[in-house]
Amino acid sequence: MNNVKKSFSIRDMENLSGIKAHTIRIWEKRYNLFSPERTVTNIRTYSLKSLQKLLNIVLLYHNGYKISKIAKIPExxxxxxxREIVAKNSEKSHAINAxxxxxxxxxxxxxxxTYNSLLAERxxxxxxxxxxxxxLNELGLLWQTDTISPSHEHFITNLIKxxxxxxxxxxxIIExxxxxxVFVLFLPENEIHELGLLFLNYEINLKGYKAIYLGQTMPIENLVDIIKYYENVHFVSYFTVSPTKDEIEKYIENFEKDVNSLGNSKLWILGHQVQHLLNEDLPESIRTFNSIERLMSHM
Incomplete structure (x- = not known):
């Protein structure tokens, strides 16, 4: 599963580039831009080199180059x-492709x-x-459809981290x-998807609040230590895969019993699993959010 993917279907090429498979076939036949191999069942497959070339062509195409002109450029x-375009142009679509x-x-x-080019203006x-x-939203879909491997996802997410x-x-370093x-950020046990939580930590610090970052797979009983030191603690977490739909109500019950027994703590939750919860059915101390922006607006 962790092997780097080196062979791509026409659908993979479409998913990664945003160019329809039909258009890719036209570019291939009319301009001889790609040379796919064929499986024993006569299905096109494209190499990593072909995918790289397609993404490069898309960058040029969206930057005003006609496909007929691109076809004449030496490979x-x-x-x-x-690279010249990326260095000069910080448009969102170009940056995402880069x-x-x-x-x-x-x-x-x-x-x-690419990042430094963006940073010059943003x-x-x-x-x-x-x-x-x-x-990241695009990568999530690409990973789910097996267009990219976990190796690709880990590489890019760690650079963002x-x-x-x-x-x-x-x-x-600023008081x-x-x-x-006081905000305490953590992920529940068996939860390791922390990119959103890391950015929330940045946002909370930017707002001038004290933030305590506990990180991945934190047992609920260990949160009790925090309330010994601070009052009005707002715990913040992402429930992406854990606790599951069947476990989430029990988790909230345990939070209320073990962590919020004094009634002066809050738990704010984001992530995929919050779809199984309705705010009106939750204790007053628990609140769910469907985006970082929505959570930040309630600070």
Whole structure:
């Protein structure tokens, strides 16, 4: 499962590039841009090199190059043109394609060059909301359809995490200015999807609150230690895969009994599993949110 994917179907090519399979076939036949191999059942398969070329072509195409002109460019010069465009142009769609290309080729230099190009005109917060969140949403769909491997996903998400850590650290050296709440960020047991939680940690620090980041797979009984030190604690968590639909009501019951026995703590929850909860059915101390923006508006 963790092997790097090197062979792609026409549907994979469509999913990754955003170009319809029919159009890819036209480009292939009319302009001889790709040379797919055929399986024993005569199904087209494309190499990693062909996918890289397609993503490069899409960047040029969306930047005003006609496909007939792209077809005449020597293949070795196409990546050079792409890098020039990425260096000069920070448009969202171009950046997302560049990040996808970086991921497919495990090219961290392209990731950092694209990020730095964006940073010349945007704040880190704007980059995360306008570019990284749409990118991650796309990657989730690509991973689910087996278009990319876990290796690709881990590569790009860890590079994004690096940027969150760097920008959060800049804020953490500043004394909190808002004292009315303390936020404690954690993931429940068996939950490891922490990218959203890391960005929330950045946002909470940016707002001037004290944030305590506990990280992945935190047993609920260990949260009790926090309330010994602080009052009005707001616990914040993502329930992406755990607790499951069958476990989530019991989890909330245990939180109320073990952590919020004094009634002065809150639990704010985001993530896929919140679809199984209705705010009107929850205790007053528990609230669900469908986005980071919605949660931040309730601070």
């Amino acid at each position: 070795s010069e196409i990546p050079v043109l792409v 990040f996808k290309l970086s991921m497919i080729n495990f090219d961290q230099a392209l990731f950092f060059n 704040s880190f917060r704007e980059i995360f909301i306008e570019v990284f969140i749409p990118l 690096q940027k969150i850590y760097i920008n959060t650290e800049k804020l953490q 909190p200015t808002r004292k009315d709440k």
